[in-house]
Amino acid sequence: MAELNSLADLGTVAATPQPAAPVHVQKLDKQGRAYATGKRKDAIARVWVKPGSGKITVNDKEFGAYFARPVLQMILQQPIVATNRAGQFDVIATVSGGGLSGQAGAVRHGISKALTYYEPGLRPVLKKGGFLTRDSRVVERKKYGKAKARRSFQFSKR
Template identity: 75%
Template sequence: MADLQSLQDLAVISTENAAPVHVQKLDAQGRAYATGKRKNAIARVWIKPGTGKITVNGKEYRGYFARPVLQMLVQQPIGVASRTDQYDINATVAGGGLSGQAGALRHGISKALTYYEPELRTVLKKGGFLTRDSRVVERKKYGHAKARRSFQFSKR
């Protein structure tokens, strides 16, 4: 009887230590949805199989993000996963500036890719695309001109 109990304990321990199994998460239309965040920007991203078209707030992403650096930022997770021209991406971004929105979109695309293809998780995790960049603007303190800048000091 004690042997049976120890076997059950081993079974419980082995299932607790097992790696989590990631499954595909799709909605009724066959799309993967994810939310990406960066600074004060939030991106809501939907991914479905297609021709590689990226739409941001109803515009083509090259028209929305005019700077080449921001366009490169948006394309990074797709390039690392080598899934160029395989998925249509539709996104809405709000809050913050263009740089924060591009970062939020990159985070959202990465998460949505892992929901559509769970085996891409290791590649994207290694590239650091699934980690939310938690750096935000430091708040202004009283008695200071800005967050850390003091007012000019005069002896006389």
């Protein structure tokens, strides 16, 4: 960066061109699929997205059978609905670790990332919806001298 000696120099520094924003390119494997890893709590999801009829498969099961609760099914479909791509992509996901809620969040994160790799133009919509941000909240560790992470042992006066 140029050195400033007076306020008049500030105008010349401001006029210099700034580096361009990063250009996102399509990332596909040999089969024409986009791959991404999604994470949430202790769950990790490997997600592949390819053009198709809109079928979502999680651990070799239909996603409605794997995630029985309607809330979890809705979470899974959020990035696809937000980008108006319902029925255009087939999603294959393998997920392990954590519980069902964390796994649904991990698959959602993976689908969002894979969609941006397949179609980089969708990135602003998914970014604005908060789908590309990894939810970093995890269970707090237990501390010594405590019953749980923060709970103290029961106090007894006598």
